[in-house]
Amino acid sequence: MSEVVKKATRDGFGEAITELGLADRNIVVIDMDLGKSCKTGQFMKACPDQYFDVGIAEQNGAGLAAGLASCGKIPYVVTYAAFSSMRMLEMIRQEVCYTNLNVRIIGAHGGFTPAYDGASHQAIEDMGILRTIPNMTVVMPSDYVSAKKLVTASAYYEGPLYLRLTRDAIPVLYGEDEEFVIGKAHLVREGGDAAILANGDTVRKAVEAADLLAADGIRTRVLDVHTIKPLDAEAVTKALTEIGKVVTVEDHNIIGGLGSAVCEVAAELGCGKVRRIGVQDRFGESAPYERLLEKNGITAENIARTAKELIGR
Amino acid sequence: MREILSVQELQNKCVDLRKKVVDMICKAGSGHPGGSLSVAEFVTACYWHELDVDPQDPQWPGRDRFVLSKGHVAPAQYAALAMKGFFPEELLDTLRKEGSPLQGHPSMTKCPGIDISTGSLGQGLACAVGMALAAKMDGASYRVYCAVGDGEAQEGEIWEAANTAHKYKLDNLVVFLDHNGLQIDGPCDEVMPNGDLGAKFRAFGFDIYEIDGNDMEQMVAALDLARAVKNGKPKCILGHTVKGKGVSFMENAVGWHGTAPSPAERDQALAELDRQYVK
DSSP, X not given: OOOOOEEEHHHHHHHHHHHHHHHOTTEEEEEOSOHHHHTOHHHHHHOGGGEEEXXXXXXXXXXHHHHHXXXXXXXXXXXXXXXXXXXXXXXXXXXXXXXXXXXEEEEESXXXXXXXXXXXXXXXXXXXHHHXXXXXXXXXXXXXXXXXXXXXXXXXXXXXXXXXXXXXEEEOOSXXXXXXXXXXXXXXXXXXXXXXXXXXXXXXXXXXXXXXXXXXXXXXXXXXXXXXXXXXXXXXXXXXXXXXXXXXXXXXXXXXXXXXXXXXXXXXXXXXXXXXXXXXXXXXXXXXXXXXXXXTTOSHHHHHHHHHHHHTO | OBOOOOHHHHHHHHHHHHHHHHHHHHHHTOOOHHHHHHTHHHHHHIIIIIOBOOTTOTTOTTSOEEEESSGGGHHHHHHHHHHHTSSXXXXXXXXXXXXXXXXXXXXTTTSTTXXXXXXXXXXXXXXXXXXHHHHHHHTOXXXXXXXXXXXXXXXXXXXXXXXXXXXXXXXTEEEEEEEOSEXXXXXXXXXXXXXXXXXXXXXXXOEEEEEETTOHHHHHHHHHHHHHOOSSOOEEEEEEOXXXXXXXXXXXXXXXXXXXXXXXXXXXXXXXXXXXXXX
């Protein structure tokens, strides 16, 4: 068996943004004293005139980006997800979303991934909060390859966009030739007995769960729903109507994120059963990342168990 | 296309602008006359002395930018935009009405001539800094003007943005600090004392021009100086102003922050303003 290659989504971002910056002088990075963690160092060296560090001043960074975007720049505002979504929230709402400007907000260290930093730095609410703001697109890649491709796709996407990254090196799930389109769920595995819809680092948990289920003869469709807004309503509807047994998995509060988005579709369709696996509406703590996931039931075993319950096995 | 009027012509334009402010807020039935009147000299001097803008092409990339960080005084800017020909003057009668481009607070996606949407206080200056930075990046000559309220200066983001303007040496940025001394709940000195705002901006690396912000001659001189001095420092014109300026019963009256005049009050205000033309 070949060795699993592991790379962080933030590294995918760092490489993609540098390529974008070299190709287009209008691509701009606004850092907030977290450039090392957020992997903007390469961009800073390659495109020094397009790089601005505003220090520990997130709110002003969002406004700055709006001003730059109004003058034709394509700014990427980069800091940890907890701060980029919540410290800057109202500035994102008024100056980025209400204005419908082409500002990209990067939320690094999303979910529980800044594990040892504790709850202050763990963003479990970001995607849900930003999903409620008109005009905003919300994206979370699940591996290095999709991170690179979705970041590249974000550059000339119309309107405001939030993209969440994570801290750890995780298995590379996709080949370099696979395509990723913002707003379109990515089919990871086909199956007709159950469906697992996941995003971010939990897609690999979904794949492991699908393997466990396959051992019991249960064929599972796994979808990487990297964009939760606009949600790929067609793919979600198909999972609900064709299969009807859907488990959602996310490193995010079960309130507001992918699970909620899927439930909204299911409730309006009046079709399909959904079980949400994610953060159980409680804050994290300083602990190993895998332990934080375990404590919230975000494990391959629990995903498989939940799917079996849904299909009555 | 910079339009440059004499001081006397500017003073009379400013009376015209104040009359439109009072009239449109009366017709809207709500709005913020106090601050719209205190900032009137700055807005007038910008549009008829300072700004290179094209009413026929509001999105012209080379234009100077104007940011109303204290967005609630939108009527002052709407009056100027209408008088400049960005849209028909009749539109002023639709202020705050359903379907109008003249929202209660400025919207760049709805109203021609608005360079950035504002309303929630403290945010416009950061946007203005971003615009000034974009100009520097592109080696473009356009300049950025931003009106900030003294109550608004209580917002922390103002000072984050001031830091950024200093770091990136944005001498193409002019902040007008409308220091009228009042905010919704009362005098700024009681609600939350600002201390010496000039000293504060100076400490943040700005050149300060402290003037009577309702004196057109001083306003024009300060703008000229701010334009002439290219020393890598952002500029702040600290204007001591009178809230409600030009309408006797609105002057220095906290209650006129966000109250529309009745038709009778409007008529009285317009009669007073009519006597303020300089011949």
